[in-house]
Amino acid sequence: LALQSQTNPHFLFNALTTIAFKTIQYTGGPNDATRMIDHLSRILEYSLTDPEREATLADEFAHARNYVAIQEFRYRDLFRVEWELDPEASTCGAIKMLVQPLIENAIYHGLQGSDRRGTIAARCRLDGSTVSLTIADDGRGMSDERIEELRAMIEADHVGGGTIGLVNTCRRLKLRYGAAGSYLIESEPGNGTRIMLRFPAIRIGCA
Amino acid sequence: LALQSQTNPHFLFNALTTIAFKTIQYTGGPNDATRMIDHLSRILEYSLTDPEREATLADEFAHARNYVAIQEFRYRDLFRVEWELDPEASTCGAIKMLVQPLIENAIYHGLQGSDRRGTIAARCRLDGSTVSLTIADDGRGMSDERIEELRAMIEADHVGGGTIGLVNTCRRLKLRYGAAGSYLIESEPGNGTRIMLRFPAIRIGCA
Numbered sequence: 001l002a003l004q005s006q007t008n009p010h011f012l013f014n015a016l017t018t019i020a021f022k023t024i025q026y027t028g029g030p031n032d033a034t035r036m037i038d039h040l041s042r043i044l045e046y047s048l049t050d051p052e053r054e055a056t057l058a059d060e061f062a063h064a065r066n067y068v069a070i071q072e073f074r075y076r077d078l079f080r081v082e083w084e085l086d087p088e089a090s091t092c093g094a095i096k097m098l099v100q101p102l103i104e105n106a107i108y109h110g111l112q113g114s115d116r117r118g119t120i121a122a123r124c125r126l127d128g129s130t131v132s133l134t135i136a137d138d139g140r141g142m143s144d145e146r147i148e149e150l151r152a153m154i155e156a157d158h159v160g161g162g163t164i165g166l167v168n169t170c171r172r173l174k175l176r177y178g179a180a181g182s183y184l185i186e187s188e189p190g191n192g193t194r195i196m197l198r199f200p201a202i203r204i205g206c207a
Numbered sequence: 208l209a210l211q212s213q214t215n216p217h218f219l220f221n222a223l224t225t226i227a228f229k230t231i232q233y234t235g236g237p238n239d240a241t242r243m244i245d246h247l248s249r250i251l252e253y254s255l256t257d258p259e260r261e262a263t264l265a266d267e268f269a270h271a272r273n274y275v276a277i278q279e280f281r282y283r284d285l286f287r288v289e290w291e292l293d294p295e296a297s298t299c300g301a302i303k304m305l306v307q308p309l310i311e312n313a314i315y316h317g318l319q320g321s322d323r324r325g326t327i328a329a330r331c332r333l334d335g336s337t338v339s340l341t342i343a344d345d346g347r348g349m350s351d352e353r354i355e356e357l358r359a360m361i362e363a364d365h366v367g368g369g370t371i372g373l374v375n376t377c378r379r380l381k382l383r384y385g386a387a388g389s390y391l392i393e394s395e396p397g398n399g400t401r402i403m404l405r406f407p408a409i410r411i412g413c414a
Contacts, residue, residue: 008311015247015277019226022240026233033229033240040222070222104215165215 009048016041036073039066047097056204057099057124057131058090064099064122071107079111079118079137086125093204094131095176099124101165102135102195109166110139110193131201136194142187150185166195173197216255223248243280246273254304263411264306264331264338265297271306271329278314286318286325286344293332300411301338302383306331308372309342309402316373317346317400338408343401349394357392373402380404 016037023033046055046063055063061083068081081103103120111118123134142150154170166185173181177199187193223244230240253262253270262270268290275288288310310327318325330341349357361377373392380388384406394400 011274011277011311012247012251014281015243018277018281019240019243019247022238022243023230023233026230026238026240031229031233033226033233036222036226036229040219040226044219067218070218070225074221074225104218 009044012044012048013041016044032073036070039069042066043070053096054093054204055096056090057085057092057094057133060094060096060099061085061090061122061124063097064103067100068103075107075112077117078114079107079120082119082121082123084121084123084125088126089124089131089201091203092126092131092201094133094199095172098169098173098197099133099135101169102197105165105195106135106137106139106193110137110141114139126201127198129201130198133197133199134194136192138192141189141191141193143189147185147187154183170197173199216251219251219255220248223251239280243277246276249273250277260303261300261411262303263297264292264299264301264340267301267303267306268292268297268329268331270304271310274307275310282314282319284324285321286314286327289326289328289330291328291330291332295333296331296338296408298410299333299338300409301340301406302379305376305380305404306340306342308376309404312372312376312402313342313344313346313400317344317348321346333408334405336408337405340404340406341401343399345399348396348398348400350396354392354394361390377404380406 020034020037023031023037043063043066046059046066065083099122103122106120111120118137118139121134121136123136125132150164150167153164153167154174170183173183181197181199183198184196185193186196227241227244230238230244250270250273253266253273272290306329310329313327318327325344325346328341328343330343332339357371357374360371360374361381377390380390388404388406390405391403392400393403
């Protein structure tokens with residue numbers, strides 16, 4: 001989009017930096033506020049600059065970790081995340097904002113409202129020349145009808161359900177990789193949800 | 208853009224709110240950090256939600272004031288802004304992000320680096336059925352050659368200079384209002400810069 005009407009990301013980073021300095025004055029050193037600001041600055045940097053640029057899976061996992069760090073401040077006891085990124089896969093390319101929306105989805109649609117602490121597993125490995133990315137939660141799960149509904153939204157030509165992170169992400173996967181990209185949704189009421197994405201492994205980073 | 212890859216604006220607001228609560232714990236009440244966060248939250252809200260929605264000039268001035276409030280924290284003695292928004296004009300429609308980028312432009316290209324405190328005047332009035340918006344600074348000004356360069360960038364079919372707020376804003380004005388929108392750049396080295404935009408007055412807000 002050539003004619004952007006967005007706020008200059010540099011302005012946002014600079015404002016956050018000024019806020020962080022102010023709070024350091026209050027406590028005499030780094031504190032929870034500065035740590036949150038640090039994560040938030042990295043999130044803004046990643047999401048506001050060059051959304052079309054291809055990222056590596058290492059970038060994607062780093063971004064998702066910053067997101068989770070902020071959410072952990074907010075929902076201390078709601079969940080924990082197990083991260084597993086195969087070094088072989090970490091230097092492969094990925095569309096930006098692939099991992100974080102799936103984790104967001106797991107938090108809000110899988111775990112929130114549960115009375116026990118949930119676990120989200122974020123795993124990425126190489127399967128020959130294919131990247132296999134799995135985000136699984138042990139939350140409340142979904143019915144077959146709901147899975148079918150989501151699948152219909154993903155496959156629909158018209159835009160709908162675009163505010164649902166899972167739908168949006170699977171659509172972007174198909175748009176970018178065509179038939180070479182695939183998704184799988186496994187879920188059962190009471191037994192969590194497991195999203196698996198597969199797409200071609202293209203090495204773009206340095207090992 | 209249906210398939211956005213942006214960070215959920217709600218997440219950003221919520222994170223900023225959590226940071227503000229943390230800093231209130233440090234000082235026992237509202238402080239400079241919470242005030243900056245408040246301005247920043249409003250800026251994010253305005254710039255990240257519905258960029259295509261038509262705003263009123265009241266919205267535009269409120270957004271520019273939040274932007275200036277943050278910049279005043281950062282550059283305390285660099286500049287001051289005189290605001291003048293005709294109540295008649297305030298309920299008229301405007302494309303979003305019309306005023307703030309021109310003020311940003313005045314700060315960074317007009318005033319920064321000057322050894323005295325500059326003044327920016329932001330004025331908007333109705334001129335019959337036309338909105339007349341003027342952003343003027345008393346900073347270092349520009350040569351005729353530079354004005355011609357900017358004009359060429361604005362009128363060019365290809366994209367270039369799009370990172371310059373002034374160029375971007377004038378282009379968006381033309382794109383939105385066609386021949387009914389016009390811009391005027393007046394400047395002289397050492398004698399400040401004056402940008403005047405004119406576009407049809409369409410009342411969309413409540414008086």
